[in-house]
Every structure is written in C-alpha cells, then in structure tokens.
Amino acid sequence: MTNRQLLIEIVDELEANGVERDAYQLYDVIDVEALERVVDSATTDFEIRFTVEGVQVVITPSTVTVRK
Numbered sequence: 698m699t700n701r702q703l704l705i706e707i708v709d710e711l712e713a714n715g716v717e718r719d720a721y722q723l724y725d726v727i728d729v730e731a732l733e734r735v736v737d738s739a740t741t742d743f744e745i746r747f748t749v750e751g752v753q754v755v756i757t758p759s760t761v762t763v764r765k
Contacts, residue, residue: 703736704729706761707754714763716750723749732756 712718723729727747736756745756753764
C-alpha cells in the first residue's frame, strides 16, 4: 500500500462515517508517512488505532476501518 493509498483510504473511511475533510488535519493527528512505514515493514498481523474527531480509526494489514 502506498502512502497516498493509505491516506486516501483513511480520509474516505472518515468521510463515509460523517467526519468531513475540513473538520481535521490528519497530519496533526498522526504521522501518515511513519504509519505507512510501519504498515509496509510489518511481518505479522497488527492493529493500529488512533482517534480523529472522536472517531476511532483502525488499521490492519488489509483494511482501514472506522469505529464510532
């Protein structure tokens, strides 16, 4: 997954769950480039969680999901 793909997936999932793009600056919440390096270098299953505007974002090796 490229950095741009991961970023787009995160933004799309947030938007699909009611968090408008202008309501946050993702780079103020998490270092997307560092996140991408972790995702790309992982050799086992993982789950990374962070919160944007009160909504939890969950990253796994194959998915980006949002939990309210």
